[in-house]
Amino acid sequence: MEGTVDSHTHVSLLPFEGLESMALAGVRKIIGCSIFFGAKHAETLFDHFQQMLTLSMSNAAKNGIKLFLAVGIHPMGTPEDWPRVVDALPSYLKMSGVIGFGEIGLHEGNKREQEVLREQLKVAREYGVPVIIHTPPQQRVEITEKTIEIAAAVGMEPGKMIIDHANLDIVDLIEDFGAIPGLTIRQEGLTPHLLLNHLERFQRGVLNSDYSNLKPNDPLSVPKTVRYLELNGAPPEIIARIARYNAEEFFGI
Secondary structure: OOOEEEEEEOHHHOOHHHHHHHHHOOEEEEEEEOOOOOOOOHHHHHHHHHHHHHHHHHHHHHOOOEEEEEEOOOOOOOOOOHHHHHHHHHHHOOOOOEEEEEEEEOOOOOHHHHHHHHHHHHHHHHHOOOEEEEOOOOOHHHHHHHHHHHHHHHOOOHHHEEEOOOOOOOHHHHHHHOOEEEEEEOOOOEOHHHHHHOHHHHOOOEEEOOEOOOOOOOOOHHHHHHHHHHHOOOOHHHHHHHHHHHHHHHHOO
16 A cells, blocks of 8 residues: 555654664655653653754655654753743644654653643644554553543543553543554564454554564564455455545644
């Protein structure tokens, strides 16, 4: 399938050859999310955003891929002076290719993480932009419930939220709230086989690789999943939605 969209990557951690492979496999648009593990200062994230806006944009374009960026404070890289980053976020929305905030959310779920998420969601609500929300590998139901509670209290429109790394344990929570399930394909989470067996439950979702070099994963997980679904008789219209059209509509790309 040509024209697929990878709705969640970490392009600052994606080698040039990874972009080349994605392009050869038919990926035409990707969303690059912010993450700088262990960031200590606001300037660290500002430099990180600048790298994505320049080098990452250039590398994607050289491979015929349209890169769109989501900026924000990842819970695993929150600087001590994080309010400075929140204050700067609206200025990034004026920059070409920036479509919203991400990857933001809760990892441990402590009060500091909750405050940082709350303040970023307030900005997203004010400016009407979409957000990509992190969910961790542990305490997933509790963390997702707390995330939804914070978003509802802030008044964030559920349809402007992708709650990512969805699986059978939290997809009903995401759906009941009205958010979009982010379908991260990897061996320790949602696999192509599992997706195929529960395709109706995930059909509002958006496929992604969550590619980075922080853990083993595959920049080709989206096109490989598309091929697996096609070879195993999944409805073409659902494949097209989760691999392209849902993401294009959500991000306005």
